[in-house]
Amino acid sequence: MHPRYFDRQALTACWREGLLAQAVIAEPGRGYSRHPQLRRFRQADDPRAAIGDYLSAIADEADARGYHFARGKVRVTGAAERLTLNDGQLVYEWAHLRSKLRARSPDVWARWQTLICPDPHPSFVVINGPIADWEKVTPHTATEQPPEQGRAGESENPSR
Incomplete structure (x- = not known):
């Protein structure tokens, strides 16, 4: 769901879990590679860009609240599809x-x-x-x- 609905804890947890998902998608042999929610992103034409776009929206919400998430950790963005x-x-x-x-x-x-x-x-x-x-x-x-x-x-x- 849209991150505007999250409290601080959910927003930061989503950021951390999203970064972990990004690492797993980039390096498939990593831990959590069979996590079922990763299917959402693996079905995309460009899974790395899909998770990057997902993380970017989380960072946008953090910015709107005055938080400072490290956008530099987002590796790839620009997925063409939703x-x-x-x-x-x-x-x-x-x-x-x-x-x-x-x-x-x-x-x-x-x-x-x-x-x-x-x-x-x-x-x-x-x-x-x-x-x-x-x-x-x-x-x-x-x-x-x-x-x-x-x-x-x-x-x-x-x-x-």
Whole structure:
């Protein structure tokens, strides 16, 4: 999902995990090479650019908040395509993040508590579909279904 919804902890964790994913994609024999979420990027025509673009959007959000993430660590950018993300997966990830926000960042949770389905990360375009088959579904968020109504900002910016 779009990093605007993240609290500080989620934003920094996403940056760290994204850098690790970038290293694994660049050097396939590295640890975590079988991590299921890497499939998202490996399906791209240029996986290294896809993860680089993903990281760049995280750094953009950090900049907007006055944080200083080391953009020099992003190795390659410029993927020509946006990756696809099932709406079921987006809703699942949103429910998971909201449960974390409620516990550790109540102010951030309160800001977004009524939002049913967030905008996707700028690297993704949402399509109709279920939770990804690689996802380890936990019971507290598995009951969430894709919304009947549109995503946040959909009417304002259809290119998202």
